[in-house]
Amino acid sequence: MAEIAIAIAAKVVEYLVAPIGRPFGYLFNYRSNIDNLVHQVEKLGDARAGLQRSVDEAIRNGDEIKADVDKWLIGANGFMEEARKFLEDGKKANKSCFMGLCPNLKLQYKLSRATKKKAREVVEIQGARKFERLSYCAPLPGIGSATLRGYEALESRMSTLNQIMEALRDGDDNMIGVWGMGGVGKTTLVEQVAKHAKEQKLFDEVVMTSIFQNPNLRKIQGQLADMLGLKFEEESEWVRTARLNERIKKEKKILIILDDIWAQLDLEEVGIPFRDDHKGCKIVLTSRNKHVLSNEMGTQKDIPVLHLPAKEALVLFKKIVGDSNDKQDLQHIVINMAKECAGLPIALVTVAKALKNKSVSIWKDALQ
Known part of the structure; x- marks a missing residue:
């Protein structure tokens, strides 16, 4: 009796469905194919929910x-x-x-076939959920300071900026020095270098850290690692050095700016590959002392940052003072006060902000 029922069912399928693939398999496995798809979709939902939780956590931590x-x-x-x-x-x-009560065999065949195909698609989607990293550190606001806003557009500074950018484009210069006395604006200038290098897509990554008079190796490594999305789990310095070195080498072209160097810094100890060790790594160093750059660090090109010319110094000072400069009895004092700042951008900005909107008597006292 069972054989007769199967023969009748086979004839019906043969009549209703084109003879492609494995019609009997799709028909007789209809329920199991449906159940399998439901199961696969549930697994996909669990995987999606787990990934979403990790993504939400990364976003809360400020990552992109x-x-x-x-x-x-x-x-x-x-x-x-x-x-x-x-x-x-x-x-x-x-x-x-x-x-x-009366199963539609043609419909069940089509549904079973489509269901099995969708189950395979779920497996493929699951297989694609293999990410080396879910997120990366958002660009930090440390590169690009508002402290001396307006100063970088001055003609003399644009000329110096262009010299540095040209050196970065030169394939032979891997280590560039920027030197000048304290307060002359070296940090603001190299922040602009970083900004222009990013905008012009000269490098895949641009990172910057300050060294200071007493370098803290762990802090330097930590700041560079943070900007590169690298998290240190090790305590030993040599392991941190090796991991930072390995991370930097993953970038085909990278610019590293080391600001405010006072004495020779061992780049290998920090974990910075350079020259033949990583020809795509370019380094910009700033210092008050040209000797430190050319003799101790071995820079290939050293670019000086000079005092602002008197005319540019006055333009910057007036720009910050604003409406105070319009007062007739203040104009002469403003000119003399700008001269007293000796063309040092930080002095000009600091004094101008302190005296902005102050009375004439305070201006006179400050000048004396």
Whole structure:
């Protein structure tokens, strides 16, 4: 009796369905294929939820989510919605034939075949959820200071900036020195170098840290690592050095700015590869002492940062003072006060901000 029923069913399938693939397998495995798809969609939902939690945590930590991670989440969400609708529509369609009492074999075949295909798609989506990293550190606001805003647009500073940018484009110069006395604006200048290098896409990464008179190796390594999205879990210095070195070498072209160097700094000890060790790594160093750069650090080109010319110093001073400069009895004092700052941008900015909107008597006292 069973053999007769199977023969009848086979004839019906043969009549209703084109003889492609494995019709009997799709028909007889209809329920198991449906159950498997439901199971796979549930697993995908769990994976998506777990990844979303990690993404949310990264966002709370201030990280930027990588594009491929966002793309996977969007794709997974879209597929799950599509799969649920597919399963619901199939369920309704199957019940429409005599309230489910008489199975539509042609419909079941098509649904089973489509269901198995969708299950394979779920497996492929799951397999694509292999990310080396979910996020990266957002660009830090440390590069690009507002302290001397307006100073970088002055003609003399634009000329110096262009010299540095030209040296960075030169394939032969891997280590460039920028020198000048304290307060002359070296830090602001190299911050502008970093900004222009990013905008012009000269490098894949641009990072910057300050060295100071008494260098703290761990702090220097930590600041560079933070800007590169590297998290140290080790305590030993040599391991941190090796990991930073390895991370920097992953960037084909990278600019590292080391600001305010007072004496020779061992770049290898920090973990910075340079010259033949990593020809794509360019380093800009700033110092008050040219000898430190050329003799102790071995820079290939040294660019001086000079005092502002008197005319530019007055322009910067007046720009910060603002409306105070319009007072007739203050104009002469403003000119003399700007001269007293000796063309040092930091002095000009500090004094101008302190005297802005102050009375004439305070201006006179300050000048004396």
